[in-house]
Amino acid sequence: MVDKLKPAPLAYENQPFINSPDGRILRILAEYQEPLSRFRREQIQDTVVFFGSARFQRGDAAKKNLSAVEKNDANAAVAQYEDNLKRARAAVDMARYYEDARRLAFLLTEWSIQIPARRRRFVVTTGGGPGIMEAANRGAQEAGGKSIGLNINLPLEQNPNSYITPSLNFEFHYFFMRKFWFAYLAKALVIFPGGFGTIDELFEILTLAQTDKLAKKILVVIYGSEYWHRIMNFQAFVDAGTISPNDLNLFKFVDTPEDAFTFLRDGLTEYHLGGPPKKEKEQEVLPEIAKTRP
Numbered sequence: 001m002v003d004k005l006k007p008a009p010l011a012y013e014n015q016p017f018i019n020s021p022d023g024r025i026l027r028i029l030a031e032y033q034e035p036l037s038r039f040r041r042e043q044i045q046d047t048v049v050f051f052g053s054a055r056f057q058r059g060d061a062a063k064k065n066l067s068a069v070e071k072n073d074a075n076a077a078v079a080q081y082e083d084n085l086k087r088a089r090a091a092v093d094m095a096r097y098y099e100d101a102r103r104l105a106f107l108l109t110e111w112s113i114q115i116p117a118r119r120r121r122f123v124v125t126t127g128g129g130p131g132i133m134e135a136a137n138r139g140a141q142e143a144g145g146k147s148i149g150l151n152i153n154l155p156l157e158q159n160p161n162s163y164i165t166p167s168l169n170f171e172f173h174y175f176f177m178r179k180f181w182f183a184y185l186a187k188a189l190v191i192f193p194g195g196f197g198t199i200d201e202l203f204e205i206l207t208l209a210q211t212d213k214l215a216k217k218i219l220v221v222i223y224g225s226e227y228w229h230r231i232m233n234f235q236a237f238v239d240a241g242t243i244s245p246n247d248l249n250l251f252k253f254v255d256t257p258e259d260a261f262t263f264l265r266d267g268l269t270e271y272h273l274g275g276p277p278k279k280e281k282e283q284e285v286l287p288e289i290a291k292t293r294p
Contacts, residue, residue: 031177035170039185042167045119046272047148047185048108048264050101051201052132052192052223053094054158062088062095097192097224098135103257104190104223105139105147111265113145115273122187122268123148127178128169129158132192137163150178179204187272188219188264191251193227209250210243217271220251221260228253 017023057065066088105124112122124140126133128149140147141163149164151171160169172178183205191202202222208214222228237243254260269275 028174028177031172031174032180035181038167038170042146043119044123044146044148044168044185045117045121046123046187047125048122048188048190048268049125049182049186050105050132050136050190050192051127051194051198052097052101052135053194053198054127054129054131054133055091055195056094056098056131056135056193057091058098058135059092059095062091066092094193097132097227100223100257101132101135101190101192102139102142104260105136106143107139107257107261108264109140109143109145109147111261113143120146121273123168125150125182125186126164127151127197128160128164130161132194134161134163136190137161141165150181152178183208186218187216187268188221190221190223190260190264192223193231199232206247206250210247217267219264219267219271221263222251222253223255223260225253225255 011017012026018026066085069084069088108122109124112120115121123146124136125148126136128137128151133149137147137149138161146165146168147163148168149160149170151158151160151169152175153171153173160171170181172181179201182201186205189202189205191198202220205218205220209218209220234248238245238248252263254263266275
């Protein structure tokens with residue numbers, strides 16, 4: 001007697017298939033559709049994205065670490081002690097950017113939640129981790145607003161910070177889908193001092209703007225001119241002929257939370273809240289959820 005076959009699993013319930021190379025397209029689509037569904041449910045119209053180092057600490061934590069280094073490492077090898085001390089002192093100095101990001105996110109959120117609109121405007125968004133990301137999510141929470149965390153699954157696990165709005169806490173596998181969501185809803189980008197990842201995100205948006213691949217005006221704020229002028233010479237691009245002098249107008253350097261907020265508030269009002277028009281090119285009708293062109 002032939003045994004009766006059991007029903008085969010439904011394709012979308014077949015985990016070995018979903019997790020296989022053949023199922024990759026479904027995983028990619030899921031990282032598009034699931035966030036889109038949640039953003040619609042949470043009535044998120046657009047965002048302001050904060051980038052910066054995950055390594056910056058709060059001021060009190062950095063000072064505590066410096067005291068520990070001075071106390072515990074005194075008997076270490078001289079070269080190692082001096083290196084540890086140098087890094088700890090740098091952490092205390094860079095902690096000011098944590099507090100500035102927190103303050104700017106607070107000011108921006110305090111303003112944005114008062115905008116009369118059917119959906120939430122200019123919601124603070126970060127990569128969801130520690131450092132500058134934590135500071136921005138924290139500032140938004142302290143202002144009484146929601147904020148978004150677009151985390152990434154990494155070998156060295158990066159846990160989401162505790163200040164993200166729980167319903168807007170995301171975890172991505174694919175870097176390119178995470179980058180898509182950073183750009184898709186963004187009306188402004190704030191770049192705090194950071195490393196390779198921060199620079200990567202900055203130049204990705206600048207490249208899209210330079211090549212006219214954005215269907216919207218994205219304001220780009222580069223925060224901390226002292227740090228950035230030390231890290232890279234933007235004028236050197238112009239001098240070498242690799243970019244146009246006008247490309248330097250794609251971003252603005254600022255050095256205080258108040259100056260950054262004023263620039264963002266005025267620009268977002270002008271370009272995205274029906275403020276006074278400036279140039280004919282900038283009067284294009286934008287979709288409700290802005291998007292990059294195909």
